[in-house]
Amino acid sequence: MLFNSYEFLFIFLPLTLILYFYLNSLKLITLSKTMLVFASLFFYSWWNIIYLPLILGSMIFNFYIGKSLGKKANKSMLTFGIVGNVALLGYFKYADFFIENFNWAFNSQTPLLHLALPLAISYFTFQQIAFLVDNYKGEVKEFSFLNYSLFITFFPQLLMGPIVHHKEMMPQFALKWRSYIRWENISLGLFIFAIGLAKKCLIGDPLTDYAQYGFDNAQKLTMIEAWYASTSYVLSYYFDLSGYADMAIGIAKMFNIDLPKNFNSPYKARNFADYWRRWHITLSRFLGDYIYKSLGGNKNVVWIIYLNIMITFFVSGFWHGAGWTFIVWGLLNGLFVVFAHMMKKANLEMNFYLAWFLMFIGLIITRTLFVANDFSDAWYVTYTLFNITNLKFQELYHIDAVFQSFYIVLALVLALGFKNSGEIALNFKPNLKYSLYTAILISASLFTFSSAKEFLYFQF
Structure with missing residues (x-):
């Protein structure tokens, strides 16, 4: 079930909210949590119920x-748990990748499995690994399967995050005042949801249309078309993913639950180190806490610190996709982050606008690897971006240059010149002005529901 669908907005969400707070008003707290878990599992199963037994x-x-680790910290048990999670993720996400490389290396003909990737498996796997590690450290002791089920399945953040820790979400459900409806949180949550919905439907999707078609026909792109496709994808990717995060945070707020911020104007960054502190913050936090810090973090000599950064970004790239383009994408991002740290250590500072421009060009080049079908397409598009001899414009997919330029400029202005949704929400007041903003954004987005697109991150 998509957030940007009629059945979610007009049936599932209001019905779930009403039942949850009604049961809480009767002091049936256990029943209300049970209902929320079943509703979340129904939400998850909407696409394909065959993966319900998996989760x-x-x-x-x-x-x-985790329960065993909470009673007694046992490193072998922790290792077993982590290996079990990684094995599950690896089987569904990476089996064909390893078979393909095995076939290539040994000239074998082992048939591919062609497994469909279960929705959200990367997210609920990471969240459960974090739960096991936190239990091992004694930071959480969860002995209620109902509470744990709610922690994993809570539908606003189940599919694409934010990735949360048990200790930052579940204690909120235990607070009595959060069990009862608070209209100020309903209105604030609906406002944040409306911003995210508009980002996805009114900006992200139109940009995605040309970007995806452009990369599907990468070898036909001219220089100008390559810039249109690459820039459109970089911007659509942000508005699509951050739009989901806003919607998730807004929905959770309606249930009186505060989810952590996941984006903080990443395109305002001046270098890749700053960019990754602002982009998909909870994923970066997970990789930092459980990969980078476990390798020693910044408590080593300089070259080992840089090696730790590269290893962390290698994991990030491989987590995003089972392909060498994703691995190179991760390593290239790691290299840019290392460069940023090296410049800081040497007290070198660029002009603000030049630094931003180079960061954004680097972002376009790295995202080309992220979206391209293979290295050949990625290289062609990257080369074409700077190939003056290919400076011409031909119609591709009936592209309207004025129309596409409008969306690119609008997206850049919003991403660079305005406050982000979290900053806007700080000034929110449940009054007529904000009610009108909410109604306008949702109403405008409704017209796109008939051609609603899945979120780009669902493939991961």
């Missing part, structure tokens, strides 16, 4: 491992 089995496995 349930994963939850049961991790709950009992």
Whole structure:
């Protein structure tokens, strides 16, 4: 079920909210949590119920491992739990990748499995690994399977994050005042949701149309078309993913739950180190806490610190996709982050606008690897971006240059010149002005629901 769908906005969400707070008003707290878990599992199963046993089995496995770790820290048990999670993720996400490389290396003909990637498996796997590690450290002791199920399945953040820690979300459900409806949170949550919905439907999707078609026909692009496609994708990717995060945070707010911020105007960054502190913050936090810091973090000599950064970004690239383009994308990002640290250490500082321009060009080049079908397409588009001899414009997919330029400029102005949704929400007041803003954004977005697109990050 998509957030940007009629069935979600007019049936699932209001019905779930009403039932949750009604049961809480009767002091049926356990029943209200149970209802919310079942509603979340229904939400998850909307696409394909065949994967429901998978997430349930994963939850049961991790709950009992975590429960054991909570009673007695055991490194072998922790290792077993982490390996089990990684094995599950690896089987569905990376089996064909390893088979393809095995076939190439040994000239073998091992058939591919062609497994469909279960929705949200990367996210609920990471969240459960964090739960196991936190239990091992003694930071959380969860002995209620109902509470644990709610922690994993809570539908606003189940599919694409934010990735949360048990200790930052579940204590909120235990607070009595959060069990009862608060209209100020309903209105604020709806406002944040409306911003995210508009980002996705009114800006992200139109930009995605040309970007995706452009990269599907990468070898036909001219220089100008390559810039249109690459810039459109970089911007659509931000508005699509951050739009989801806003919607997730807004929906959770309606349930009186505060989810962590996931984006902080990343395109305002001046270098890649700053960019990754602002982009998909909870994923960066997970990789920092459980990969970078476990390698020693910044408590080593300089070259080992840089090596730790590269390893962390290698993991990030491989997590994003089972392909060498994703691995190179991760390593290239790591290299740019290392350069940023090296410049800081040497007290070198660029002009603000030049630094931003180079960062954004670097972002376009790295995202080309992210979206391209293979290295050949990625190289062609990157080369064409700077190939003056190919400076011509031909119609591709009936592209209207004025129309596409409008969306690119609008997206750049909003991303660079305005406050982000979190900053806007700080000034929110439940009054007529903000009610009108909410109504206008949702109403305008409704017209796009008939051709609603899935979120770009669903493929991960």
